[in-house]
Amino acid sequence: MPGKGSKKRSSAHGGKRAELMSDDDSINNDACSVASGQSDSRSVMDDGNFNDNEVDEIAQQEALEEKLKEAIDGLTQKCAKSRTTCFNGIEKAFTMKYIPDFVEDRKMTITDSIERALKKGRGDEQSAAARLASLLCVQLGAFDSAEIIVKDLKTVLISTANNKSISPTARAECYWTLSMMQFLSGNDAADTIEIMQLLLTAFYDSASADLTALQATILSAWTLLLTLMASSDVHNLISSSNTTDSYMLSLNQIRELLESAHLELRLAAGDALAVIFELGRDYSEEDEIFWAIDLIAILKDLATDSNRHRAKKDRKQQKASFRDILRYIVEDEFPELQIKFGHETLYLEDWCTRVQYTACCRLLGPGLNIHLGENKLLREIFNLGDRVMAPQSSQRRATKQQRNLLNAAAFKARTRQRNKNRDKRSATLAS
Template identity: 50%
Template sequence: MPKGKRKGKTGAALKPRMEVIGATSDEDSLNDNVSVISGFSESKSVMEEGSDEVDEQTQEEVFEEKLREAIDSLSQKSAQGRTSAFDLVAKAFVKKCIPDFVTDRRLTLTDCIERSLKKGRGLEQAVAAQLAPLLCVQLGAGEHAEEACRELGPAMLLVAHDASASLQARAKCCWAVGLCSFLSGGEVADTVGVMRSLETVFRGSYLKGDGTAPLVSPEVAALHASALSAWSLLLTLVAPGDIYVLMSGHANTVFSPQLSQLSELLDSAHLEVRLAAGETLALVYELGRAHHQDFSQDSTPLLAEKLRQLATDSHKYRAKKDRKQQRSSFRDILHYVEDGDPPDIQVRFGQEMLALDSWCRKKQYDAFCQVLGSGMNLHLTENDLVREVFELGDRLTPLNLAAHKQSKLERHLMNAAAFKARTISRSKNRDKRSAVMSV
């Protein structure tokens, strides 16, 4: 090999070492007993020890800085820029639980959301409505979340009933006002008032006077399904005794919708409306039966027959995916209405488990999942408000992956032990096979 190439390669290999030595203190550089290799490895080990902590702190600072910039962009002049900023803030609120950071900026966020709901159009109103419940969830259990919910509720209801607004924005506002009202912890009269307002939206899917289903577009059906889903979420806050009186026809006051009207929604041509109606009926029966087992016994056989038809639907004019989802959902609803079998779902997160053993609990969990998405497990672990809703108690430990991360030595020992056990097991099996072959 030519000497020139060999010399250049050696010089390149020594360059990092020389830089490390130059970075040491004068006392170390005067120590003749420290070799180049040992000095390099010693410096490297010191850097590795604090690298995880430094990286985590740096990532946190970068995250907060980008979030500050996104919040500042919520008030810019460009509608497209505001829309993008709302989307970025919403994604950040899903990714991390930062109640202290959000509390310091709650007034700015509330003002920006309210301004976009009132003066914005289309997609901007939709993303602003999407951020509203996320803001309340981030603020956690306390007066700040309740205050934000009460301030944003009227603006969202105004958009929900605005015929000139886009259907997407109206649907987002219906769902957001339902969850914000659920989180606000207001008076029962206020909750019932919001429910009545939502009912005026989805009543457009009731059967017409001649008993036929109305013709509505998929966008309008999505709006009706969103309003009905928000209505059913607020239904979980009503006392079982009140549901028994109001929904069984024993009350002199007019409460809408009744069971017969909710059953009409099962005849809708749109899957979203049918699923929301079936889920609402299961909630009504669960709450009514919690007060007395004879709740609506006269209408149960007719309703069960309609649920059975939906649970076994095989019409080819429906999409295959829609048929599968409908049959799966309505089988569970039918089992509860007929036999009283509640849901039995277990959600594991970290070292804890959440049991969804009732339709009310399942509805509340699905509502938070719709808002938090992939961040649901994180907020179940860290968010005090979410833990309070699901009665999980105080947090066990803060979610700190760096603290729970195993060292290299621990991982090596565990892998070695697993390899040894696997080797012994395989050796025994080989001995048995050998004995069988010899016979």
């Protein structure tokens, strides 16, 4: 029997305020590469040029912005491959640096290029443009313009995502971007439900063996938006036998997905089940979520799967995931995770926050730690509070010239002291 929940999520986004760390855990390397706007597609930012040992932070920032300007100009090139290279370069810079003021001044130019690529581009260019749309919202989260950009790009993203003539990979990126942009841009309930309904319709239309990856991405995108819904609405929908024209999966559909032959779908369904169960339990601690009991046997099989026809790596990943889900549903024990970044720690204490964090990892990769420390939007989402400043001694590193001057002064002082000691020794020997 499922246990009774005792924890409540603190907000729609969940999370917990970070605590100062005494250790000096460093964030990921913030060196990044931005592509040139020139037709030869050569790199226009050399990581070595941005070593803190060579130039100070101001010079580094100015150099980054100059290279970004070149890459943004390169989005209008005639060569599709060169445009894609520029999209990828800007994407890398946006993941590894938080530069909202710079992006705000160029938001319309970037938005127009994204829209043009989604409409007229193909394959890789469309995928890169869709990813950059989400990153644009991450950068502009502190500005009202983020919501405007979402509205401007929503129609073209839907049109591209639903176009079955383009590559499944590009369609998957567009569906994911629709979900991610809605998650980041204000969480209007009506708009969220609209996107969730769109995603479920696309999910049903993609039910074929050659579209498994697309279907799994759509389900994960749907689950991300589910974390924003009111627990009462989710409880009522999952308890209802009528799911026609709904934004909610039925119990039978969840069971079928858990028994899918494809690992991606099983894992995505497991995350969806955990979020649904958590929201239902938040709604009523007295309610044992009767429908979950029917799935416990399936969860136990998945958590102890030893089928030899599945790859060892897949079995290991599946068992680890479903052991956590089974323990949460049966024993009300959540596998708390601690994410250290800089001098802070983010605690993931519920499934909704875990799904949201995983989505941000997918978008920002190794740059997530940088954004957690500096990005106002992400700090608000994860309830991290105001930005925590680093200790004074490490706020600004000395430039090369400053270090040389200090070293020269120290060398001069040592030389003088040694000369004095030599003079004293000479006087002693002479006497």
